[in-house]
Amino acid sequence: MQKTRILWFALCLALLSALLPFCSAAEAPEALRLPIVMYHHISRDPAQWGTYVVSEAEFERDLQWLRAHGYETVSVRNLLDWEAGRFNMPEKPCMITLDDGPRSTMAYAEPLLAKYGFCGVSAVIGSVCQKFSDNGEADDELSSLSWEAAREMAERGTVEVICHTWDMHSLSPRRGCSRMEGESESAYRAALTRDLSRFLTEADAHGVLLAPAIAYPYGAFSRATTSAARDFGFQAAFTCEEKVNMLDRSEGELLRLGRFNRPHGAAGEKIFRIWEENC
């Protein structure tokens, strides 16, 4: 009798251990699909349209398409809250980012985003905000955001403002804020520290409420960039790798978010079809 009981116990234990991996697999949360689109300038002038400039009508059609296909936009802060378990993502989340801080972000994109109940993320270059604060130019087609315009936009809340470096938006001597060939780790770190410190100091001095994220110019970064960005308090980083993000709250995943550039023209619409194909 004792022997039979032990045998039964052993059998149950074996069955349980065989089933356990399936149970835990079923309970494991599914990865979050987060596609992100990247715009730059929006213009009403057809002569401007191209790889990095879409028309205002095109931008609105994209928003209509996203809404018709059930997408809801999330902000950087929503994403960080989700990562921390404090925010429930909508069924089909996406992010709309607008790089380089042209005035069209505020003049054209912001009202349209608000009209459709969407939000966006504007990555501004500090030295450019400074230039347009100094020269006072405020042409919606030709100028960039001043610090004051960036501050007002961030306060309204439809478009968050994030860092696109102070002055590392060039391809020479380094590609964006990545490490140069042959540059020592300490020299690179010092250059990055100078740039990011200046950005954060000036944004703060001008009262710009930043979301804690950075968009790497040209999507270029090195391993040391990620750790420096983290040390500066950036909790999310946008690259230009064209991929739909599959997020599972793993360490550092928000510091290499992929995005799809949306160029002008019908060909540009194919990025949204890619989002749907992999759904």
Ligand SMILES: [Zn+2]
């Ligand atoms: Zn840029």
